[in-house]
Amino acid sequence: MAAPHLAPEPATARRTAAALAPVLLVYAATVAPAFLLGPWWGLAAVAALLAAAAVLCRTMDRWVLWAAGARPVGADEEPELHAVVERLCLSSGLPKPRVAVSAAREPNAFAAGSGPGSAVVCVTEGLRERLGPAELAAVLGHEMAHVAGRDVLAGCVAAFPTLCAGLVLDGWALLWRGGPLGALAAVLLAPLAAVAALLYGAGTLAAMALSRRRELRADEAGTLLTGRPGDLAEALAKISARPGGKAGAGPGAGPAGRRTLRPVSTLCVVPAALTASHPPVADRRARLLTVARRLAAGA
């Protein structure tokens, strides 16, 4: 047994940087067209991107919360969530992140921010309804492991193109419901939506490599923090079980709920969209049960 080892290792940091490379390609691809207009336009676009990235790093948590339709809650509003998070902080030595709740009906959770000092941990109403107290603590332990691993920033940088594209797509889909005028606008804006769809796909692919390892690592680190891998395995099964049996078929956690979380899909504990940017839940459960056996044997 070892202490919950929560600090990032140099090797892991290097691999995170390597996994970020495709994400940077996506960023480069958004700037590249500006070079067609001339080198100065291109450089201006690069400068704008760098400035945006700098601002982003400071304000990432607010962006993500806004995109997920979440709001920060105080300890008087959500004493249970705060008590669990505080206890996890006490045992990990981490500073306390802010706690937020999203109104989405789909059960899910994510962590965002630019580091342990400015992190925010968010759960959805659906998660609170569906999970028992021990499973809630396990999911929050997983999210605290993200905060501790400093990969919330890497995850947010990777998720940002997808976030923007997802918001554009959501807005465009809403236009279709706005009567004939909305439909006309939607047709006119179709090229923009096509670019957004392309960016969404590319961004999701790029974020995949990164988030895959992030999730496995957070599963393990979170388990070393909570000592209860079985609870997390149970929670993952409940979160990924869609009502009605088939993915996205149920009315309860149906399209409306999922759309709310689509922009931040790659950040969630179980992917909100149909694109599986995370390792399959069955895989993660098998790994967690291995950890459980190790804990029981005291190895």
Add this chain to the structure above:
Amino acid sequence: MSRRAGRRPGPPTLDRLFAIPDAGPPLEAATGFTPTGVGAVGHRIVEGGPFGAFDRARRDMLKLLTSGNAPGVAVSDDPHGWAWLRVTRAPGSLGELPGDLHLVNAVMQEAGFGPFLFCTVVWFGRRGRRLALVHARRRGTFYLFAPLDGRRRDAGLEALAAGALGEGPGGVLPLEPDPGRRFPLWDAPGLS
């Protein structure tokens, strides 16, 4: 896992629990609060069931704790997966209580479950009011928690007591410098 254990041993701060008796006199002089004889260790209920490694270690620890001049011991757990081990000695002095609490921490740490202990609490009281001296194991620091009715905290009393224990190097105990990490413990046994 064990590879990392060798590189980074657990914090050698458990012995600081033995400094708790030194906190009694200055605390009483400044605030009038005296030891209630109640202390507790908070820990995670690690998975594995009654025959798993964690429960074996806990049984061994309870056996040691309740042999000889035994204190009163009670166990309580919560639905989120945490538990408290409450240790009761005669009120008024801090004679054996810190030793008991140290034993609980040391045996569990020796068995490899140190990371799953989150804090140790010693209670002080005056006319029905309570004041907790909390040792945060991971940080190796102490802080004060003075609960009031309605989930409020008596910040004035906490500051007064912290002042008596001395901030800075001349102090009796190493106190937690970050106010954001002095977490309340509303479910700790001994609070009422």
